Amino acid sequence: MKDKIFKIVLFSLFITILFLISAPIMKMLLSLSPELIKYITENKEILNSIFFTFKSSLFATLAGVIFGVPTAYILTRYNFPFKNIIESLIDIPVMFPHSAAGIALLSIYGSRFFLGKVFKTIGIEFVDSMYGVMLGMFFVSFTYLANSAKEGFKKVDEHYEYVSMNLGASKFYTFRKIVLPLAFSDIFTGIIMMWARGLSEFGAVVILAYHPMTAPVMIYEKFTSFGLKYSKPIAVVMIYFSLIIFAVLRYLQYRYKKKGN
Amino acid sequence: MLELRNLNLTKGNFSLKSINLDIAKGEHWVILGPTGSGKTLILESIIGINSLDSGEIYLKKNKITKKEINQRAISIVYQDLYLFPHLTVRENILYPLKVNKKLKDKKDEFEKIINLLQIEHLMERDISNLSGGEKQRVALARALMLDNDLLLLDEPFSALDSITKWNIIYKTVEIFNKLNKTIIHVTHDIEEALYMADKLAIISDGKIIQTGGVKEIFYNPKNEKVAKLIKKDNLFKMKWDSENNVFFKNGFEIFYEEDFNHDYGLVHISPSNIVLSNKKIKTSARNVYTGKIQKVIYKNFGAKIFVDIGVSLAVYITRDSLNDLNIKENKKINLFFKTTAVEIMG
Numbered sequence: 001m002k003d004k005i006f007k008i009v010l011f012s013l014f015i016t017i018l019f020l021i022s023a024p025i026m027k028m029l030l031s032l033s034p035e036l037i038k039y040i041t042e043n044k045e046i047l048n049s050i051f052f053t054f055k056s057s058l059f060a061t062l063a064g065v066i067f068g069v070p071t072a073y074i075l076t077r078y079n080f081p082f083k084n085i086i087e088s089l090i091d092i093p094v095m096f097p098h099s100a101a102g103i104a105l106l107s108i109y110g111s112r113f114f115l116g117k118v119f120k121t122i123g124i125e126f127v128d129s130m131y132g133v134m135l136g137m138f139f140v141s142f143t144y145l146a147n148s149a150k151e152g153f154k155k156v157d158e159h160y161e162y163v164s165m166n167l168g169a170s171k172f173y174t175f176r177k178i179v180l181p182l183a184f185s186d187i188f189t190g191i192i193m194m195w196a197r198g199l200s201e202f203g204a205v206v207i208l209a210y211h212p213m214t215a216p217v218m219i220y221e222k223f224t225s226f227g228l229k230y231s232k233p234i235a236v237v238m239i240y241f242s243l244i245i246f247a248v249l250r251y252l253q254y255r256y257k258k259k260g261n
Numbered sequence: 262m263l264e265l266r267n268l269n270l271t272k273g274n275f276s277l278k279s280i281n282l283d284i285a286k287g288e289h290w291v292i293l294g295p296t297g298s299g300k301t302l303i304l305e306s307i308i309g310i311n312s313l314d315s316g317e318i319y320l321k322k323n324k325i326t327k328k329e330i331n332q333r334a335i336s337i338v339y340q341d342l343y344l345f346p347h348l349t350v351r352e353n354i355l356y357p358l359k360v361n362k363k364l365k366d367k368k369d370e371f372e373k374i375i376n377l378l379q380i381e382h383l384m385e386r387d388i389s390n391l392s393g394g395e396k397q398r399v400a401l402a403r404a405l406m407l408d409n410d411l412l413l414l415d416e417p418f419s420a421l422d423s424i425t426k427w428n429i430i431y432k433t434v435e436i437f438n439k440l441n442k443t444i445i446h447v448t449h450d451i452e453e454a455l456y457m458a459d460k461l462a463i464i465s466d467g468k469i470i471q472t473g474g475v476k477e478i479f480y481n482p483k484n485e486k487v488a489k490l491i492k493k494d495n496l497f498k499m500k501w502d503s504e505n506n507v508f509f510k511n512g513f514e515i516f517y518e519e520d521f522n523h524d525y526g527l528v529h530i531s532p533s534n535i536v537l538s539n540k541k542i543k544t545s546a547r548n549v550y551t552g553k554i555q556k557v558i559y560k561n562f563g564a565k566i567f568v569d570i571g572v573s574l575a576v577y578i579t580r581d582s583l584n585d586l587n588i589k590e591n592k593k594i595n596l597f598f599k600t601t602a603v604e605i606m607g
Contacts, residue, residue, distance in 0.1 A: 166336065168364075
């Protein structure tokens with residue numbers, strides 16, 4: 001009897017959460033109508049903003065891969081002083097309000113501040129530029145990729161590396177041909193998570209680079225200036241694009257995993 | 262071929278202490294010791310995974326102590342094999358050729374090795390589709406592709422079930438006989454060690470406590486630790502009564518003909534030399550007992566039974582004796598052995 005009650009409670013909670021999450025998404029998906037499509041296609045700024053958001057998040061994620069994969073590998077394979085503190089440091093950006101992250105970024109990458117000045121010498125300005133959007137996205141979403149890659153590297157027994165090197169391979173060859181493929185599925189999960197998190201970023205981006213306008217910033221602007229009717233179409237299209245892209249990515253990941261098994 | 266000179270290494274709470282070994286070309290050495298005694302750490306020091314605190318390693322008279330893993334020219338096969346799961350069998354075996362430019366022209370060697378190990382039919386298979394024994398042969402083939410003279414085996418048969426294990430051991434010995442490699446092989450399995458080794462090194466708590474030929478160590482273990490590792494059954498530390506020429510412990514006495522000059526002795530009674538009988542019989546044997554059968558463990562040769570005679574004594578009997586004597590647990594039985602069945606160890 002107790003087991004039956006336990007099962008009922010378990011499934012009730014499960015179904016409730018499924019409903020709570022899927023209801024707003026379904027509502028948005030069902031809002032797609034010929035009028036909405038017409039409205040979007042006639043407003044080039046909306047489509048441009050959506051493509052800009054995807055592009056910026058993609059570049060931020062590429063930067064995340066370049067820096068995050070080696071960082072994760074170092075944190076998994078090497079021991080050094082203050083390692084725990086450094087690991088916590090990487091987790092911090094997801095822990096405080098993203099608007100605060102925006103303020104923090106502005107205080108150092110702003111054109112009057114130290115790193116802002118340094119980057120300006122090579123022609124990169126962050127305030128109100130695509131670089132600023134990418135930086136905001138990067139800062140708040142890097143943690144997801146780094147942590148996921150770390151999990152991936154942890155799953156690869158170090159002995160695979162020893163064996164590869166014992167068979168004559170260099171450390172770099174071993175990393176490329178053995179470690180990366182074996183950890184790839186988790187790294188790919190990190191990539192998806194980072195890209196998705198970047199797409200949805202609002203707080204940090206709105207403070208560092210209000211323009212060029214990303215889709216989340218545009219949704220906010222339309223909502224505060226004109227109300228729900230004008231902000232909703234952007235949100236609907238954003239959700240459609242996101243769902244299609246992530247479904248494709250997850251499918252590719254599934255195929256890769258299946259091949260690996 | 263390989264000289265280990267005074268190797269010392271601490272890893273976590275464990276230390277290897279003054280490891281010395283001289284391994285000649287073509288010898289098959291087995292490092293035998295219980296789990297956690299430091300066997301794998303020695304192998305990993307030889308291939309260069311662990312940096313030593315002190316000591317030197319020489320391969321063919323060349324010092325290799327500081328060389329990188331990929332520069333040492335020593336092959337290893339681990340217990341867990343570490344076949345690359347994202348590569349096919351063929352790709353795994355050819356991996357050494359792919360990464361070593363100087364081996365690029367060794368394609369003939371590939372054919373020779375896969376023929377020798379009889380794995381031609383597995384080439385396009387994924388690693389996950391291989392049985393334990395097949396994986397074993399693939400890992401060995403991959404290690405042999407390097408054509409190094411020295412091959413290290415880290416508990417290579419431990420992950421296999423006992424039937425597969427012994428089939429593979431017989432086959433592996435055949436292959437090794439054809440290859441003329443120098444082998445260092447670590448295991449905790451005494452049977453495997455005795456079957457495969459030319460020479461044994463007994464290790465305990467990070468220290469090599471005895472080295473020598475198999476026969477030498479088997480019949481003359483240096484101390485109690487070695488004896489316990491080599492002879493698991495019927496090993497007793499007993500007090501010596503020189504007046505009556507008996508060893509005794511807890512009311513259990515063993516008559517021993519030879520002279521003995523210590524207060525205590527480590528006494529071994531060969532389980533194969535103990536005779537069982539349902540009736541009390543007249544015998545010239547001096548050691549005669551009556552006891553109760555505690556446990557019967559069936560073996561291929563018959564059974565290993567434990568008889569309580571004040572101590573628990575293991576006795577090996579054939580299948581015929583098992584039936585003739587109607588052996589079963591809790592049954593009373595008589596047993597005797599001659600003084601020649603008694604060995605004093607250490």
